[in-house]
Amino acid sequence: xxxxxxxxxxxxxxxxxxxxxxxxxxxxxxxxxxxxxxxxxxxxxxxxxxxxxxxxxxxxxxxxxxxxxxxxxxxxxxxxxxxxxxxxxxxxxxxxxxxxxxxxxxxxxxxxxxxxxxxxxxxxxxxxxxxxxxxxxxxxxxxxxxxxxxxxxxxxxxxxxxxxxxxxxxxxxxxxxxxxxxxxxxxxxxxxxxxxxxxxxxxxxxxxxxxxxxxxxxxxxxxxxxxxxxxxxxxxxxxxxxxxxxxxxxxxxxxxxxxxxxxxxxxxxxxxxxxxxxxxxxxxxxxxxxxxxxxxxxxxxxxxxxxxxxxxxxxxxxxxxxxxxxxxxxxxxxxxxxxxxxxxxxxxxxxxxxxxxxxxxxxxxxxxxxxxxxxxxxxxxxxxxxxxxxxxxxxxxxxxxxxxxxxxxxxxxxxxxxxxxxxxxxxxxxxxxxxxxxxxxxxxxxxxxxxxxxxxxxxxxxxxxxxxxxxxxxxxxxxxxxxxxxxxxxxxxxxxxxxxxxxxxxxxxxxxxxxxxxxxxxxxxxxxxxxxxxxxxxxxxxxxxxxxxxxxxxxxxxxxxxxxxxxxxxxxxxxxxxxxxxxxxxxxxxxxxxxxxxxxxxxxxxxx
Amino acid sequence: xxxxxxxxxxxxxxxxxxxxxxxxxxxxxxxxxxxxxxxxxxxxxxxxxxxxxxxxxxxxxxxxxxxxxxxxxxxxxxxxxxxxxxxxxxxxxxxxxxxxxxxxxxxxxxxxxxxxxxxxxxxxxxxxxxxxxxxxxxxxxxxxxxxxxxxxxxxxxxxxxxx
Numbered sequence: 001x002x003x004x005x006x007x008x009x010x011x012x013x014x015x016x017x018x019x020x021x022x023x024x025x026x027x028x029x030x031x032x033x034x035x036x037x038x039x040x041x042x043x044x045x046x047x048x049x050x051x052x053x054x055x056x057x058x059x060x061x062x063x064x065x066x067x068x069x070x071x072x073x074x075x076x077x078x079x080x081x082x083x084x085x086x087x088x089x090x091x092x093x094x095x096x097x098x099x100x101x102x103x104x105x106x107x108x109x110x111x112x113x114x115x116x117x118x119x120x121x122x123x124x125x126x127x128x129x130x131x132x133x134x135x136x137x138x139x140x141x142x143x144x145x146x147x148x149x150x151x152x153x154x155x156x157x158x159x160x161x162x163x164x165x166x167x168x169x170x171x172x173x174x175x176x177x178x179x180x181x182x183x184x185x186x187x188x189x190x191x192x193x194x195x196x197x198x199x200x201x202x203x204x205x206x207x208x209x210x211x212x213x214x215x216x217x218x219x220x221x222x223x224x225x226x227x228x229x230x231x232x233x234x235x236x237x238x239x240x241x242x243x244x245x246x247x248x249x250x251x252x253x254x255x256x257x258x259x260x261x262x263x264x265x266x267x268x269x270x271x272x273x274x275x276x277x278x279x280x281x282x283x284x285x286x287x288x289x290x291x292x293x294x295x296x297x298x299x300x301x302x303x304x305x306x307x308x309x310x311x312x313x314x315x316x317x318x319x320x321x322x323x324x325x326x327x328x329x330x331x332x333x334x335x336x337x338x339x340x341x342x343x344x345x346x347x348x349x350x351x352x353x354x355x356x357x358x359x360x361x362x363x364x365x366x367x368x369x370x371x372x373x374x375x376x377x378x379x380x381x382x383x384x385x386x387x388x389x390x391x392x393x394x395x396x397x398x399x400x401x402x403x404x405x406x407x408x409x410x411x412x413x414x415x416x417x418x419x420x421x422x423x424x425x426x427x428x429x430x431x432x433x434x435x436x437x438x439x440x441x442x443x444x445x446x447x448x449x450x451x452x453x454x455x456x457x458x459x460x461x462x463x464x465x466x467x468x469x470x471x472x473x474x475x476x477x478x479x480x481x482x483x484x485x486x487x488x489x490x491x492x493x494x495x496x497x498x499x500x501x502x503x504x505x506x507x508x509x510x511x512x513x514x515x516x517x518x519x520x521x522x523x524x525x526x527x528x529x530x531x532x533x534x535x536x537x538x539x540x541x542x543x544x545x546x547x548x549x550x551x552x553x554x555x556x557x558x559x560x561x562x563x564x565x566x567x568x569x570x571x572x573x574x575x576x577x578x579x580x581x582x583x584x585x586x587x588x589x590x591x592x593x594x595x596x597x598x599x600x601x602x603x604x605x606x607x608x
Numbered sequence: 609x610x611x612x613x614x615x616x617x618x619x620x621x622x623x624x625x626x627x628x629x630x631x632x633x634x635x636x637x638x639x640x641x642x643x644x645x646x647x648x649x650x651x652x653x654x655x656x657x658x659x660x661x662x663x664x665x666x667x668x669x670x671x672x673x674x675x676x677x678x679x680x681x682x683x684x685x686x687x688x689x690x691x692x693x694x695x696x697x698x699x700x701x702x703x704x705x706x707x708x709x710x711x712x713x714x715x716x717x718x719x720x721x722x723x724x725x726x727x728x729x730x731x732x733x734x735x736x737x738x739x740x741x742x743x744x745x746x747x748x749x750x751x752x753x754x755x756x757x758x759x760x761x762x763x764x765x766x767x768x769x770x771x
Contacts (some may be wrong), residue, residue: 061750062732065717193760230756259759261680269753381746383759411759421740425714429707433697437684439710440642443743577677 002022002284003046003291004452006314009608010288014603016310016330018295020046021118023571023592024276024587025202026164030596032286036603039288039328040279042127043337045078046291046533048276050119051249051368053246060063061266069111069122069539071300072266075099075477076318079114079294084537094483101483107523108486110364110537112338116291117276119338119539124297124385126408126583127167127225128156130394132178134580141400143491144460148558150181157590159185162225165273165589168192169225177395182257188242189230191223192257195411197378198223198388201306204510205390206583210502213398219506222249224389224408227273228257229607248276259383261412270386292316295337296479300347300565307333307351307568313477314421321476331606332567332599336592339541339574340482343467346545346555348480352570357555358470361461363579366488366524366535368405368496369417369518370503370511371452371465379449380413381421384467388410393502394581403458403495406581407503413450415514416536441500451512452481456497457535458581461493463541488535493528500533506538540584542573560595571595615656615730638675639679639688639755640706641713643739648713651737656730657712661705668701676678683751714740716748721769737767 013585015031017024020042047053068214070083087107095102102108112119132151137144153155159182168189171181171608194202209216229244234244247255249268254374261270269276279289292315299309304489310333313323333340343359346352375421390407398404398528414420424447428434433441459465465487469480488496507514520527521593525534548554555574562568625632637648648654665671678691694703704721712718716734720726721760729735734752745763747754754763 058750059732061728062735065727065729065740067749193757195759196762199760256756257751259752259753259757260753261747266748266750309758377762379745379763381741381744381749382763387759421744421746422715422717425740428709429710435640435642435692435696435706435710436689437642440739440743442747445739447744 001049001279002288003049003289006290006293006324008329009039009290010037011329013037013038013328013330015332015334015599016041016328017336018310018336019043019118019335019337019341020080020275020279020289021336021338022120022275022278022333023588025275025282026589026592027334027571027596027599028287028335029278029282030593031599032283034600035286036087036600037286038228039290039330041295041310041328042116043293043294044076044116044291045115045340046419048115049098049248051247054248054276057266058268059337066291067265069265070353073121073210074096074115076114078315078318078321078323079229080115080137080475080481082111083366084109084111087523089521090310090413092509093276095119096473098578099481101470101481104486104487106526107137108362108364108484109524109535109538110341110539110541111537112475116289117274120585121272122593123539124263124583124584125226125228125518127162127165127169127586128582129174129179130580130582133394133395134582143400144578148547152592154587155182157594158586160593161586162187164278164593165227165230165586167586168230169224170223173223174225176391184238186233186235187213187225188236189232191269192226192228192230192384192387193213194223194233195383196308197380197411198409199452200374200376201409201510202377205506208472208506208509210505212396212498212502213401215396215398217392217396219390219392221388221409222391224386226382226384228263229255229271230257245277245281245542246270247514248280252563257384259373261381261383261385263385282371284447293326294477294479295345295401296567298333298345300349300351305565309540312566313479315477317414317515319385322371324475330567333567334571334599336571339572340467341572342570342572343544344469344480344482346470352545352555352568354551355553355555359554360463360466361546362465362467362484362486362541363459363461363543364600365456365538365540365579365581366492366496367538368457368499368503368533368535370451370455370500370514371414371417371450372507372509372514372516373446373449374451375449375511376449379448380411381415383411384436384567385410386454401494401496402579403460405455405457405495407499407526408449408454410452410454413447414452414454416454417452420542453503454501456538456581456583457492457495457499458579460489461546461578462489467544488526490515493526496535497531497535500531522528539585540573540579542576542579542584542604545570545574546577547575548577559598561598567593569584615734617658618733624658629673633661635677635681635683636672637709637713638683638708639692639741643713644683647739647742651739653716653734653737656734660712660718660730661709665705670701673704694697714743717724
């Protein structure tokens, strides 16, 4: 990939893209390969653009005592990122401890990463499609909003996204709740081998019935589609097969997932997809990437409403707030800076907002963790962090009364909820005064039986959950910090509560001793039906510049182009109308590829 | 501000007090962790950890061999078991030092015995060498991968027993 400084930039590009994460990378790859000149303005550093730089991330991770999702990627004050350690119990209101200014009443708990490659550097890799019913929840269940497009419209773009990300899954297993694939379609690679944890749970759960809103639903442990390299499917692409893409700078590495059990925060071998791979596959004759360049304002012609330039601040070091100001010019402009930064940039530019929807409808998957001890050893903390899930409650008529959810099975024991195995060791040593062979044996007897669910609960779009700006709150180089208002509706809370009840039933069925606890002191503590629960962030920021069929109620049209500015495209999860229960990256990638095609069509229409 | 030593670069050969002192350190470490000399030397961390504990004790004018003077030279004997049990369940300096030493071996992370919030991972290798992962037949997250598909199987063969 070609990295440049502002002095090396051309005066005009076909496309100027803000953000070098997955959506920007997918757009840049498609456009550069179509011969269109592209510039990516990346706010963060490009540390991972070569193999050695990526290894630096890994070393930082090893030495970091708090192994949070952002651990390998130190906070850059000039292109700040929120971290999970910033989140505090509210009040205080506002909470200004981290990058986000949080007005609550509940804190937004998720984080993202501002380095080249974006949050795919620490995503889990889950690549589920949305359900057909997810696109029309208003019509079917009377809640949320319908999408202006359908599953059938998305289908071919899902296929392309599954190629670009390199998804491993088995079609037979993924055809449920109305999800259909064209006859003969297979994923690029076979489904990942199931963990021993999955297999053990499967024995007691498959076929079990749970009651949800009066209906009986049969459960099944199902392999999760993942953007990580497995065994290529020889039947892919009508028998042409698929070649896995390895690490950037050393493609012999990462041809297969090696089970490093650290997908979040970093895949050491890059067997898991990250956007650096896509950037690396772009045509470098037509794509320049300019790191350390933070876009802060769009110039807009008052008459034509077309964007005429993007203003950005270029800094030379993340350790100094010194910067220079520049403007990038293009025919088309694309904001691919993530759901929060995109909204900030639009609000700071007073752009694209006749609907007043910019920054609104902020969504995540509030995530319920439940954890316990299995009756037998299941040997966790080996393999991809999740290989299976229970998907049967992602859809159904109950969605008219409460949120749907999916249960992801963790392969990391109590790592997420309790900090295992370090927390166990410290407890055994400091509290139980264990040492020597007894200590070693106790670790082996207990940690090896740890199990957890991460249950992703649907959150619907609500105008009051939003990102705004306030001139009072700025970062190190004077750009707006995100000001966030966030709450969980009764619909979400009811889904959460039902998810908790289902988890308890599964635990009983599988003989899992429940150790879940939800202290009132936790920042994510809330109550429903008198039950105190805790939500976590899933990192699935979405909805802040949604698409729709009317400029009165949405920011972009179905083509992903702004209603208000005909040379400005938005990409990323911000365009999503609803989130359903699928981890959103695959859907966002499909939409980005669709957007890229529309950009190519626009450019060719103007200059055939 | 005092300069912190970089434990990734091990100076222990130059600060090593005596071979006997090192031998005592390794034996004590075996007793406290439940791993043997080959396991401990196999981590590559013996000299680094020896240096960390020596640096700490030097500031207190203390010596490991004095703090744990009741230890006999027979590994994992019931005599040592009785002695250490009493020591570790006490509230004195040896109990705190022992706890930090156990955590250092198991997690590759040093916790100051006087202040648990003062903690550091001496090097990438020390994190990777944490014994906790060996104890549970897993591997440090992000390193020492078990390989594609290994996660589908229990990590032991029948004749290896459970620990």
